[in-house]
Amino acid sequence: MPKADPFVQRRLLDLAGFDQKINAxxxxxxxxxxxxxxAAGSARLAELRNSKVMAETEVSDLERATRKLDNEIDQVRSRAERDAQRLASGAGNARDMENLQHEITSLARRQGVLEDEALELMEQKETADTALAAVQAEFDxxxxxxxxxxxxxxxxxxxxDAELGEQRAGRAALADGLPPELAAMYERIRKSGKVAAAKLNGGRCDACRIDLDRVELGAIAAAPSDDIVRCPECGAILIRW
Structure with missing residues (x-):
């Protein structure tokens, strides 16, 4: 059985205290x-970013369609104005004048249709702008x-991190002063995910909180003071003093 001075063994409680604070x-x-x-906000932002791109694309498409329609309306209006000027000048025979009048009427109908389409696009653009503003506000x-x-x-x-730095430095200084065999045993237990050292408090192990039976307690009490004894339940090094 490994041995260590009882005073040295008690230092394991301080080491376990450092580990508890570091783990916490x-x-x-x-x-x-x-x-x-x-994490939740970043996922939501990714969704909103996609929604924002779609809303921006819709607004951009409607703006482009509106500009194209406005240009077409301007062209029809300009053509109608030129025809009206030619008609007012009377330059041409009766057949030409009649054709101009028909064209002016046709252009007026065409302009009316285009202006209705422009009004519809304007309403769609207002709806799209509202949707984009809403998703932008949510994104922001x-x-x-x-x-x-x-x-x-x-x-x-x-x-x-500042707290961890202090605790790890204190732990390192304490661990460096332990006998290698004792330190190695402590680390093997700790790395298994268990509390590596704890006080034997009356008949109870402070690591697993289990009361040991009389036979186990008798064996522990009979062990020399420099023996390193372990809890038969959880395997922690038991500090008896």
Whole structure:
């Protein structure tokens, strides 16, 4: 059975205390509420970004269609004005004048149809602008929420990392002073995911909180003070003093 001075064994409790604080800080760091906010917000931003692109594309398409229609209306209007001027001048025979009058009437009908289409496009554009403004506002709000969460996360990270730095430095200094065999045993237990060292508190192991039976307690009590004894339930190194 490995042996170590009882005073040296007691230092394992301090080492376990460092590990407990380090584990708690690492758990806090990995489970900050802000991380969930950022993850959910980032996913929502991706959706909103796609919606925003679609809304912007629709507005752009309607603007392009409106410009094209406006140009066509201007062309029809200009043609009608030229025909009206020719008709008013009377330059031409009766057949030409009659054809001009028919064309002016046709252009007027065409202009009316185009202007109705332009009005419809204007209404579609207003609807599209409203939809784009709504998704932009939602995108801006989500962006601000994520940015604020990132600031809080970074503040918490800085605080926790400073705490971890102090705890790890203290742990390293303490571990360096332990006998290699004792330190190796402690690390093997710790790396298995268990509490590596704990106080034997009366008849109870403070690591697993289980009361040991009389036979086990008798064997532990009979062991020399420099023996390294372990909890028969959880395997933690038991500090008896």
């Amino acid at each position: 800080a690492e758990h806090r760091r990995a489970n900050l509420p802000e991380l969930a906010v950022i 709000s989500a962006s601000a929420e994520v940015a604020a969460a990132e600031v809080r996360r970074d503040d918490h990270f800085a605080e926790i």
